Amino acid sequence: MKPPPFEYKRAETLDDAIATLAEAGDEAKLLAGGQSLIAMMNLRLVRPTMLIDLNRIGDLDYIRRNNGTVEIGAMTRQTTLENSAEIRTALPLMTAALPHVAHKPIRNRGTIGGSLAHNDPTAELPAVAIACGATMITRSASGERSIAAADFFTGYLETALADDEILTAIHIPASAPGTGYSFMEISPRKGDYALVGVAALLTVKDGNCADVRIVCMGAGDRAMRMESAENSLNGQAPSNDAFRAAAEAAAKSADPSADFHASADYRRDLIRNLTQRALAEASSRCQ
Numbered sequence: 001m002k003p004p005p006f007e008y009k010r011a012e013t014l015d016d017a018i019a020t021l022a023e024a025g026d027e028a029k030l031l032a033g034g035q036s037l038i039a040m041m042n043l044r045l046v047r048p049t050m051l052i053d054l055n056r057i058g059d060l061d062y063i064r065r066n067n068g069t070v071e072i073g074a075m076t077r078q079t080t081l082e083n084s085a086e087i088r089t090a091l092p093l094m095t096a097a098l099p100h101v102a103h104k105p106i107r108n109r110g111t112i113g114g115s116l117a118h119n120d121p122t123a124e125l126p127a128v129a130i131a132c133g134a135t136m137i138t139r140s141a142s143g144e145r146s147i148a149a150a151d152f153f154t155g156y157l158e159t160a161l162a163d164d165e166i167l168t169a170i171h172i173p174a175s176a177p178g179t180g181y182s183f184m185e186i187s188p189r190k191g192d193y194a195l196v197g198v199a200a201l202l203t204v205k206d207g208n209c210a211d212v213r214i215v216c217m218g219a220g221d222r223a224m225r226m227e228s229a230e231n232s233l234n235g236q237a238p239s240n241d242a243f244r245a246a247a248e249a250a251a252k253s254a255d256p257s258a259d260f261h262a263s264a265d266y267r268r269d270l271i272r273n274l275t276q277r278a279l280a281e282a283s284s285r286c287q
């Protein structure tokens, strides 16, 4: 299938992309890795009349450490992140999640910015961004904005990005020493989008769980932080009973949909099961 006709503009610089987008308005779409956008155009789910290609803008492709924060350019490929020693050390949850994103050839083209801006409810990187407390940096002709991940993902394939805004960078606090992590998901086949998934982070302080973060994918119209599950575990000694109670709370908070692949009840069961297992694994990784 071929997309409907569109005009193609290749931006050489970020300023060039911002100016072209400001002029074109909501008729234009930004082209990053193209791994979601082109499929959606082929299926006529979106019909931009212009694509603005970001692939020549080298300034948007970097991973750097700024004190306790990892700064990632929006055009950084998913494979680059997966292979990065800096990411493995500072954000092990992201390293654990990335092999679940599609297949290697797709990760070679797909970018972190494209995945976050696309915001599929079962995509891995939005869940990681929420769990790690990321901040999205955006630019438009009106200037720069910083948007907390908790406010960025607003609904099914929706974000807080305005039509004239470009996601330029993602700033993520490096994982604190002693933080345990786990990423688990179930998908119909390896490389498919997940039915559900869980990203978990926790520490153990004075023998009790603290700073618990649980984010589920496939539990609603976007990745969802499971606050009642987190509250049930914070302050409890790590144990299978405590993890089971938190998992039960996560399953109760979830509002999964039903489709051709799985019923809502089955997805809720998976959320319960994966949350319990992810918390046990995260706890075993606390140093």
Ligand SMILES: Cc1cc2nc3c(=O)[nH]c(=O)nc-3n(C[C@H](O)[C@H](O)[C@H](O)COP(=O)(O)OP(=O)(O)OC[C@H]3O[C@@H](n4cnc5c(N)ncnc54)[C@H](O)[C@@H]3O)c2cc1C
Pocket: 029, 030, 031, 032, 033, 034, 035, 036, 037, 038, 039, 054, 074, 075, 100, 101, 102, 103, 106, 109, 110, 111, 112, 113, 114, 115, 117, 118, 120, 122, 123, 124, 125, 161, 165, 166, 167, 168, 191, 192, 193, 194
């Ligand atoms: C067969 C298949 C399986 C897949 N499985 C998974 C999976 O399991 N998990 C998963 O997470 N993803 C999966 N994907 C999607 C893949 O990860 C994409 O790479 C990703 O969703 C989009 O990244 P991209 O760089 O290709 O963005 P594009 O497709 O180029 O863009 C996606 C959207 O984001 C917008 N956009 C891109 N960059 C920016 C920016 N910097 N600022 C503002 N807006 C921007 C575009 O305009 C477009 O609307 C799959 C894709 C395929 C084809």
